[in-house]
Amino acid sequence: MKWVRRQINNLQPYVPGKQVSGSVVKLNANENPYPPSSRAMAVLQDFNSDSLRLYPDAVSGKLRETAAEVFGVNTEQTIIGNGSDDILTMIIRTFLDEGDSIAVVDPTYTLYETLAEIQGAETEIHPLNDDYSIPESFFKTESKVVFLPNPNAQTGTLFPTEQIERLCGNNNSVVVIDEAYADFAGISSIPLIKKYKNLIVLRTVSKSYSLAGIRVGFGISNPDIISALMKVKDSYNVNSISQLIAKEALLDREHFNCNIGKIVYTRNWFAKSLLDAGWKVTPSEANFILAEPVDDSPESIIKKVESAGFLIRYFDTPRLKNKLRISIGTDEQMKLLLKVIKF
Ligand SMILES: Cc1ncc(COP(=O)(O)O)c(C=O)c1O
Structure with missing residues (x-):
């Protein structure tokens, strides 16, 4: 469009992880699965x-x-x-x-x-x-x-x-x-x-x-x-x-420390479970795991997990296209996801 700056006409905009409502388990935007501090939420009531x-x-x-x-x-x-x-x-x-x-x-x-x-x-x-x-x-x-x-x-x-x-x-x-x-x-x-x-x-x-x-x-x-x-x-x-x-x-430091502890614990066992299942797993210090499936293609894993109600992230770029990025959810969510991935 002629009125728009050249840079904007040519721009490939940033694509955030899909946002959906409903009963989907969102593991595609590195959000935190646990509720925020109740002390922080009290602000809304007051x-x-x-x-x-x-x-x-x-x-x-x-x-x-x-x-x-x-x-x-x-x-x-x-x-x-x-x-x-x-x-x-x-x-x-x-x-x-x-x-x-x-x-x-x-x-x-x-x-x-x-x-x-x-x-x-x-x-x-x-x-x-x-x-x-x-x-x-x-x-x-x-x-x-x-x-x-x-x-x-x-x-x-x-x-x-x-x-x-x-x-x-x-x-x-x-x-x-x-x-x-x-x-x-x-x-x-x-x-x-x-x-x-x-x-x-x-x-x-x-x-x-x-x-x-x-x-x-x-x-x-x-x-x-x-x-x-x-x-x-x-x-x-x-x-x-x-x-x-x-x-x-x-x-609310107590809530914060507890939240971090839970995510780190889940991340560590989930990463190990993927490794045990034969996946290549990049050692993560964050609230997500980047991993490469071995027997299945990323596309077929995505299909499988989406039909079971999970959203995970795929980047179609040269360095990442064989891999999947999975945000860490609750223990229960990750156990369920693991079952879906393995079978
Ligand atoms: C590396 C990095 N920086 C910044 C952000 C955005 O953070 P904020 O929600 O504070 O804008 C993200 C979001 O995923 C991120 O991955």
């Missing part, structure tokens, strides 16, 4: 609906303070987004001019490339080695912004902290470590923000807090970068109900 007449706090002040406390940083080192995807958009808009480039690995979260394309920026792709380790070229990139999820999206593998430090040591680039899944791995690059002025760490309530629906994410970096991001964020980017729910969820 909410004064008259306050909805007013705009929300533009900087999510109280939530920022709580996030700073929980992540062990100062308030000025934090920014709140409408999901961490919103902070990815702010980053792209803050650092990239048309014609600049970002660097990513492959496979990874494909939204980085989509957002760069919308901005008119290029994407430099560094294929991961066969064991999913980082190739040497990635450490030497001259791209303005480097995006790396840790654990990595789609593979679930964890990159060691020394390699994150090596990336940050390359002063050409702003380094974004996307920790959407880090709570399931139990390690974080947040402590490195004191040492590296070019580092931004992202967190979210979508996975480990069972709150994908409220759309809240966190950016953690030095105050100069945070001030720059604040200038480009939408004025009222996080709604008032979500600010309150996320704050209570962050404070």
Whole structure:
């Protein structure tokens, strides 16, 4: 269409995992199968609906303070987004001019490339080695912004902290470590923000807090970068109900720890069971497993599990097309899925 920018006319939009209602077991978008904290849910009962007449706090002040406390940083080192995807958009808009480039690995979260394309920026792709380790070229990139999820999206593998430090040591680039899944791995690059002025760490309530629906994410970096991001964020980017729910969820550490414990336990036995069934399983530190069936094609497994009421994720890309990505559900759901897969 002639009025639409060239980049948008040519854009292949990001495709999220299918959303469905009904009795399907959704294991295709790395959502959490357990309910959110009851302390967080009490916000909905106690909410004064008259306050909805007013705009929300533009900087999510109280939530920022709580996030700073929980992540062990100062308030000025934090920014709140409408999901961490919103902070990815702010980053792209803050650092990239048309014609600049970002660097990513492959496979990874494909939204980085989509957002760069919308901005008119290029994407430099560094294929991961066969064991999913980082190739040497990635450490030497001259791209303005480097995006790396840790654990990595789609593979679930964890990159060691020394390699994150090596990336940050390359002063050409702003380094974004996307920790959407880090709570399931139990390690974080947040402590490195004191040492590296070019580092931004992202967190979210979508996975480990069972709150994908409220759309809240966190950016953690030095105050100069945070001030720059604040200038480009939408004025009222996080709604008032979500600010309150996320704050209570962050404070409910007992619920959080219990939730993580259950997912990690289930992930570990499920991965082992797939291995025992002969599948090739990538060691995962996230809330999903990337695995390759041996006797059946991915397509036939998908058919089998869909007819039994399960949704899992398939990516038709060169590095992933023999594999399936399965989010970790409850113990009962995963036992049932295993039966369906095996027979
Ligand atoms: C690596 C990665 N980053 C970010 C997101 C999006 O997180 P949020 O729900 O906070 O926008 C996802 C969602 O699946 C993801 O896999």
